[in-house]
Amino acid sequence: DTEVTQTPKHLVMGMTNKKSLKCEQHMGHRAMYWYKQKAKKPPELMFVYSYEKLSINESVPSRFSPECPNSSLLNLHLHALQPEDSALYLCASSQDLGRGTTEAFFGQGTRLTVV
């Protein structure tokens, strides 16, 4: 199983809504990531969890709140988003953060539209 599963695939939300994005992997990976990707741009790192602890927070606004309930799950809680937050949100995982190939496996993403 080399899959990272993200739900939902598509999400439309108003600026006053609260929603959550979910990500799951069963590869035994200990590093999990949230990326934001705008059209024709590379992925931008938002958060990194390593061994279920928040390792990196790339100065992301507090309206995005990550959560790692266990080693297989990663959530991104959304509240009071702005239209400019509309993007493809990608979850990824890798064996760990360290040396070696440790390539990141990406989920299919959640296409988020904020109206």
Place this chain on the structure above:
Amino acid sequence: GQNIDQPTEMTATEGAIVQINCTYQTSGFNGLFWYQQHAGEAPTFLSYNVLDGLEEKGRFSSFLSRSKGYSYLLLKELQMKDSASYLCAVKDSNYQLIWGAGTKLIIKP
């Protein structure tokens, strides 16, 4: 600052060979990755180079020269399904992936 440069767009013919270049300047180097991304889909891993030289994997090969801060991805026997964006990414001294903007490859019959 950290910088990764790739051409924005390239066009090639079905059945031909294309080389996509990537130059990088990063704080430290812990490997270079190539990913393929079809429009609206997630990136998929293609190759990893950490030592100088050529890594071959089927129709795809990737080359690295650390002294020159340079890599290329070589795609042979191009197929229409190879039309996608190709992203170069470098793992820096903090083991974070620094991404290039991607090269959109258009394959024509």
